[in-house]
Amino acid sequence: MAAAVSWRLGKLDQDLIKITVIALIVTRLIPLPWPKRVPDRHIARRADYPDLHAMVDEIADALGARRPSQVCFAPVADSGTTRLGPRRSELWIGLPYAMGFERAELRAVIAFELAFLEAHRSWLLSALLEVWTSETRKKPAVRAELGAVAKALLTQADKVGCRVADPRTMANALLRGGLMSDSFTWFGGRYATDLPSYGLFPVDLYQGWRWKVNEDDLLGRIMPRYLELHTTQTLRGGFTIDRLAELGATLEHPPQPAENPILSALDPTVEARFARWLGNLLSNPSGVYWFVTFGEMPDAVWDELIGHLHDRVLQATAELVGRPNPTLTDLVEIVAGGRGTEIKWEHRDSLCAHSSAGVCALFPVLHRNLRLKGYRYTHALRQRQLVGPGGDRIDVVRLAQGIEHGDQLPEILAPTASS
């Protein structure tokens, strides 16, 4: 964005072009489990979304950028632009973004994308981009060296973005955008990506994610791990932590659900089409035979998925204690002894909603044991909550947190006295 504006002011020199290209590469190189290219679209016609079009036009004019020829919604948690021809371009906004941002934050996002589109317009930049991309592919280490330069440019771009949004709003947009993207990826991984192997996929994927964000505090619950990961892996997400600090953001409180988004939902048929598209894409060749709602999903599927996690935790526990077939009691001893991080399994490498590695490890094992004791699910999308045969409710995450801090196992899970 900074480069685009400087270009218009006639200040762009060779160095800045190079820096811009680096920034483009760094920001677009972050690996995403979700597909980056977005073939499916829902065109936001001016007659149907007058507020959105008015916003895009106003921002383009304010930045002196060309207005995009069309505006679309896309099925991923991201935003971007596509050149359709020499004078035609498209701005696409991921459905989770359109639903999740406050209007003021969405302005900042649109400004960022339009500015990047301007930068892409130069043939010189495109040519350089190609060279750099091929170079980066050969030498991945180069990326890290370019980091400092890219960071400076991005920070500068954020400042220019403050032309259409104040710094606090800009910071909120950056944090919320990061949390939404990662929460959508997390949600997909936890509740959707494994389902095609059972021939299933949730047709209400977007409604489900929206429910987790708005009703189940998903952004707040993933934020501690999100900040931890971004602090230790600076290339992740384009230097988010440093940029937030530059903008003066306070990071104690996660963003609350948007009060006045420009869009609360798309037509259910469009959301279902997006879900089907993702489902088919995730199982290649398509193995999805039943598109059902989360409410219709059989409990056995969730048990199987949590069962896999259970098995991997116990495998890692066996490696740690040095003998096969460890029990829940062995695991409790490790976690309560403050050694949760020593359990080596892949789950903790990525984002999760748990407060610590110990809770992560305890969750699937406690969950499975409770299911075997007859505890039932209460909500397909809030699987940490189980209800017992006697009607007692257990929040498995809270239970794990208590155990980590020294609480005893509940009676129903306590090991039977051995003679």
Ligand SMILES: [Zn+2]
């Ligand atoms: Zn976890």
